[in-house]
Amino acid sequence: MRSMLLVFALLLPAAFAWADATVPTKDVDGARDPAFLKRYEGSFIVNYEQKAFDQLVIPLSTLKAVPDKTDRMNNRLMAPDKKLVAEGRYTRLLYVAPEGRSPLEVIRNYVEEIEGAGGKALYSCKDDGCGGDLHGNDHGGGTQGLLEKLYPQERVKAPDFSNGNCASTMDVAEQRFVAFKLPTPDGDASVAVLAYTVQDDLYCKALNDRTVAMVLVIEAKAREQKMVTVTAAEMAKSLSGTGRIALYGIYFDTNKTDIKPESSQALEQIAALLKGDPALKVFIVGHTDNVGSQAANMDLSKRRANAVVAALTSTYGAKAAQMEAAGVGMLSPLASNDDETGRAKNRRVELVKK
The missing domain is CATH 3.30.1330.60 (OmpA-like domain)
Incomplete structure (x- = not known):
């Protein structure tokens, strides 16, 4: 799909072309860190979503192919044997780290920070050991990867070729993943951190070789009861x-x-x-x-x-x-x-x- 968009963009007059990604210098409007979890120093939030109540499925084992199943983009469906299904206040943040920082360095800092706050690692993996393909979340006709399991393409709302879009749709060179349980004043939170290096040679190239840290958090929060009782x-x-x-x-x-x-x-x-x-x-x-x-x-x-x-x-x-x-x-x-x-x-x- 993205390749088709790129071809289409090349055919448009310059006045109608999409804006290219740029090196971020500030957070996107409305974004903020979770109260109980710091960011990697020098990073900026380029993609942010929060819902009062939602569900997150966090893999706790290697992704494996589901026989004879494909997703909406005709990718082979992948699923873990073990998973954590968490519900509560949902927050997704995509941070772009400073230049020259590796996924290993970024993920190690998150591990130290979370474990220092009493958190417990539930599962970790790296590169192909996580299962699936190393891809962004907008490809088709291949195999699902960890990034698109955590952040499916249908949830991407950022404009094409913006920083917020590029941070999840660019090619992935390497990745590190850790899932945690983290105690907070309101109860245990489920946290997943995926750090990966992105690569591109077209509209997203400003972020080329940068490390993106995707942080997903489900806070323990009861769903508001909004349904009227049926008599x-x-x-x-x-x-x-x-x-x-x-x-x-x-x-x-x-x-x-x-x-x-x-x-x-x-x-x-x-x-x-x-x-x-x-x-x-x-x-x-x-x-x-x-x-x-x-x-x-x-x-x-x-x-x-x-x-x-x-x-x-x-x-x-x-x-x-x-x-x-x-x-x-x-x-x-x-x-x-x-x-x-x-x-x-x-x-x-x-x-x-x-």
């Missing part, structure tokens, strides 16, 4: 009209089946629905996003559905005979799983009328 009457109306209703008021921790206390209002309304219509019978159906394997998500969704039935029966007085648990994992999405907004919509419990 028993609304559930009955939807079941009568469409035979199903999706509910987002039942909460679980990542990869767990324990129902969180803030789910009580939704469960009370389901129980009220069933008690109000003793002849009604429903499937309690668990749904997940596509993070993780199909088998794991099928199992998790069924166990969560079982947990809902058990809670409704034991705590809220609903009759077990009116309910049957089922789990369909990732097989029935309501939205694309390409971003967290879609994945959040796909993680749900549904009532389906028998």
